[in-house]
Structure formats: structure tokens, C-alpha cells
Amino acid sequence: MPDFVSKFTKVKKMRSQLLVVAKKNPTPLYLYDAAEVKTNLTMFRQAFAKFGLQSKVFYAIKSNPYAGLLKTVVDEGVGLDVSSQCELKLALAARAKKIIYTGPAKTEKDFELILCHHSKITVNLESRRELELLAKMAGAKKITMRCGVRIHTKIQQGWTKFGIPLAELRAFYDAAKRYKSLRFCGVHFHISYNKTPEKYVAMLVELANYFQKNFKPQERENFAYIDIGGGIYPQPFEGVHTWNPNQESYFDNYEKTLDKVLNNKFHPRFKPLVVAPIEKFAQDIVVAWHTKISPLLPRVELYAEPGRFISHSAMHFLLRIIDVKNPQLGITDGGNNMFGWEKYQFFNYVPLFNLSQFDLKNEIPFLTCGSLCTPDDVWGYYIYTKKTPKAGNIILLPFQGAYTYTLAQNFIKEIPPVYDVRFI
Ligand SMILES: Cc1ncc(COP(=O)(O)O)c(C=O)c1O
Numbered sequence: 001m002p003d004f005v006s007k008f009t010k011v012k013k014m015r016s017q018l019l020v021v022a023k024k025n026p027t028p029l030y031l032y033d034a035a036e037v038k039t040n041l042t043m044f045r046q047a048f049a050k051f052g053l054q055s056k057v058f059y060a061i062k063s064n065p066y067a068g069l070l071k072t073v074v075d076e077g078v079g080l081d082v083s084s085q086c087e088l089k090l091a092l093a094a095r096a097k098k099i100i101y102t103g104p105a106k107t108e109k110d111f112e113l114i115l116c117h118h119s120k121i122t123v124n125l126e127s128r129r130e131l132e133l134l135a136k137m138a139g140a141k142k143i144t145m146r147c148g149v150r151i152h153t154k155i156q157q158g159w160t161k162f163g164i165p166l167a168e169l170r171a172f173y174d175a176a177k178r179y180k181s182l183r184f185c186g187v188h189f190h191i192s193y194n195k196t197p198e199k200y201v202a203m204l205v206e207l208a209n210y211f212q213k214n215f216k217p218q219e220r221e222n223f224a225y226i227d228i229g230g231g232i233y234p235q236p237f238e239g240v241h242t243w244n245p246n247q248e249s250y251f252d253n254y255e256k257t258l259d260k261v262l263n264n265k266f267h268p269r270f271k272p273l274v275v276a277p278i279e280k281f282a283q284d285i286v287v288a289w290h291t292k293i294s295p296l297l298p299r300v301e302l303y304a305e306p307g308r309f310i311s312h313s314a315m316h317f318l319l320r321i322i323d324v325k326n327p328q329l330g331i332t333d334g335g336n337n338m339f340g341w342e343k344y345q346f347f348n349y350v351p352l353f354n355l356s357q358f359d360l361k362n363e364i365p366f367l368t369c370g371s372l373c374t375p376d377d378v379w380g381y382y383i384y385t386k387k388t389p390k391a392g393n394i395i396l397l398p399f400q401g402a403y404t405y406t407l408a409q410n411f412i413k414e415i416p417p418v419y420d421v422r423f424i
Pocket residue numbers: 060062063081102190192193229230231232305306307308309
């Protein structure tokens with residue numbers, strides 16, 4: 001259950017400063033909150049350290065590539081996980097010292113850029129074609145490129161386009177060892193949307209069994225990392241709409257449902273997301289690591305590529321109500337091109353706060369729409385407010401950093417600027 005109480009306290013703390021920001025700057029705005037990023041990063045690292053394992057963190061840029069955020073994580077001593085040339089350029093601009101390059105179907109152009117910056121990069125390869133191509137290109141430049149391979153098992157069902165089956169790891173290793181231009185030393189896997197740690201543990205156990213059966217002890221010494229990817233869910237500041245528990249994105253009876261929402265027929269108004277705390281993830285992963293992995297692979301370090309865990313609370317949306325069409329319908333200046341999908345319309349309930357008529361106790365049914373020229377542009381169905389919102393009121397949708405800014409698009413309206421807030 002997300003810690004709504006402490007988040008509400010922070011909203012209260014942010015309010016007066018944000019009203020000043022809205023007075024001095026045109027809205028809509030993304031607000032970047034570096035303090036949230038630092039807190040999330042510390043929580044992540046300390047959870048593993050508490051159980052006796054130093055994890056090497058590579059923040060997954062794809063979850064939020066804002067340059068200020070990348071600078072924050074790099075300043076905190078963290079590496080970056082990139083998945084394309086454009087993300088690699090962002091990582092280089094942020095002066096990342098360590099970079100993991102993970103992503104399917106890498107091309108010659110991708111490897112050209114990677115080789116230009118080879119001393120900072122580890123490549124997670126995805127296929128034999130990539131292996132041969134990188135070996136050839138690195139050899140031609142007399143470079144030894146650090147790399148590993150992405151594997152999948154039954155746990156990555158539906159994700160077989162990524163990497164190689166675990167059963168092919170031995171043959172892949174033998175192929176890599178033929179090239180002096182490669183330092184093949186790692187294994188990577190990724191599992192998405194984990195609200196509990198079971199799948200990580202199952203992957204580590206399966207990997208350990210495979211290594212025991214297929215690699216001699218001196219061969220295992222060549223492995224320097226196991227990269228468990230991203231996918232650890234944070235305690236996000238959001239829930240699921242009660243009327244859409246399966247998070248469907250097509251709705252037959254949307255109008256009728258909307259009527260019921262606005263007539264306050266749904267109690268509770270949202271279903272909280274139940275997610276294990278990071279300590280539980282860390283504890284179970286570290287136990288599997290110490291009992292299964294370390295005895296077999298004494299030199300490996302644990303790499304992790306958290307994205308949403310670090311960025312989920314890093315941004316807030318600041319909007320202004322432009323039109324109030326009736327006592328239950330308002331339109332803001334910002335629209336859903338700021339996050340690029342129907343997140344709040346169908347997928348997630350997130351509290352909206354009227355900063356101009358502030359009241360943390362009174363949440364009324366009120367449809368807050370964006371101003372794009374499409375009906376699929378909804379910020380929320382309820383709002384915390386003293387009285388019916390008015391034109392000019394400043395609205396906050398807080399703690400919305402993961403896979404929002406990344407997916408912003410120039411659809412109808414331009415992407416608004418980011419404002420760095422430092423709360424005092
Ligand atoms: C290879 C890889 N690493 C890391 C991540 C980040 O995942 P998350 O934001 O869920 O932590 C992703 C997301 O798809 C990924 O594909």
C-alpha cells in the first residue's frame with residue numbers, strides 16, 4: 001500500500017511554493033523533484049546493503065530521461081542503463097562513468113558509437129549475430145569490449161524476442177571465448193512489473209543450477225556480473241479505478257460508468273496497488289544470491305537496472321484550470337500528450353489537488369480533462385478541493401515520474417518545459 005499519508009504531508013509542504021511557481025511561470029509544467037530521486041536511490045541501495053550485498057545500480061533511462069534526473073543519479077555515483085544510441089548520448093552528456101547497453105537488434109551504427117566509448121560501457125548482447133558483429137568491429141579497432149548476454153527462461157514468457165534461451169548459454173560462451181576482442185563476463189535477465197520478489201529468486205536458482213551443470217569451476221571464475229535488470233515495483237502514489245479492476249483500455253459502457261462516478265456511486269474510489277516493500281525484494285534476492293550464486297560464481301557482482309523504482313515520484317504535473325463547463329467538469333491547460341497514454345483515464349487513479357482551494361479532507365467527484373482536441377484526455381475523476389474548482393485554479397497531480405515524461409509527445413500540443421523545484 002503506498003504511503004499516502006507521507007505523500008499528502010509533502011503535498012501540503014509543497015503547496016505555497018508551487019503557487020508561487022505557477023504565478024511566475026506559464027503552465028502547464030513538469031516539476032522535477034531531485035530530492036525524491038535521491039530518497040528512492042538511497043532506499044534501493046540501502047535495502048540490499050542491509051542484507052549484506054552491495055548492488056551496482058544502473059538507472060534505466062527509459063523510465064524517465066530528463067537530463068536533470070540523469071545528472072542527479074550520476075552525481076549520486078550511479079551508472080546508467082541505456083537501450084539505444086539516443087539514450088547512450090544522453091548518458092554520455094550526463095557524464096555517466098559506467099553504462100550498461102541493453103536492447104534487442106543492435107546495429108553496426110549502435111556498435112560504432114558503443115566502441116567510441118568502450119571504456120565506460122558493458123554490452124548485454126542479444127544474439128549470435130550481435131556477438132559476431134561486435135567481435136569483428138572491436139577486433140578491427142584493436143579494442144577488447146566488455147560484454148555479457150541476455151537470457152530468457154519460461155519466466156520471461158512472451159518476451160522471447162529478447163536474448164537467448166538459457167539452454168544456449170554454454171554454446172554462446174564458447175563462441176565468445178574464441179574472440180580476443182571480447183571480454184565475455186556476464187549474464188543479464190529482465191522481468192517486468194514485479195510486485196513481489198519470487199520471479200527474481202526463481203531466475204537466480206535456475207541460473208545457479210545451469211552453471212553448476214554446464215560450467216567448470218575455473219570457467220565460472222570468468223563471470224564478473226549477473227544483471228537482474230529492472231522491474232521492481234515501487235510503492236507508487238496511485239491505485240486502480242474501482243470500476244476498472246482489470247485496467248481495460250476499451251470501455252463499452254464508459255458514459256454510464258462516468259455517470260456513476262460523478263454521482264459518487266463507487267466506494268472505495270480506488271483499489272490500492274499491493275506491492276512488497278523493497279526490503280522484502282532485497283532480502284529474498286540476497287538470500288538466493290548468498291546460498292546459490294556466490295558459492296558457484298565467486299567473482300560475480302549483482303547489477304540492477306531499476307527504472308520506475310527511482311523515477312516514479314520524481315516528477316509532478318502542475319496545471320491550471322482554464323474552463324469550467326459545469327460544476328463537475330473542468331478543462332486544464334495541459335493535456336495527456338504530457339504522458340502519451342490513457343494512464344489516468346483507464347489505468348490509474350491518482351489524487352488531484354486543487355492548490356488554489358486547498359483541502360486535504362474533501363475529495364469531490366469532478367471530471368478534470370485536458371485541453372487536447374480528443375475526448376480521451378482525462379486527468380482524473382475526483383479532486384481534493386475546498387469548493388467547486390474555478391477557472392484559474394492551480395492543480396497538482398503529484399509523484400508521476402515513471403513512463404510519463406518519457407512517453408510525452410507533440411500530439412496537438414507541444415511538450416511543456418520542466419521546472420526544477422527544490423522544496424524548502
Ligand atoms: C532491460 C531493461 N532494464 C530495465 C528496465 C526498467 O524497468 P523498470 O522501470 O520496471 O524498473 C527495463 C524496462 O522495460 C528493461 O527492459
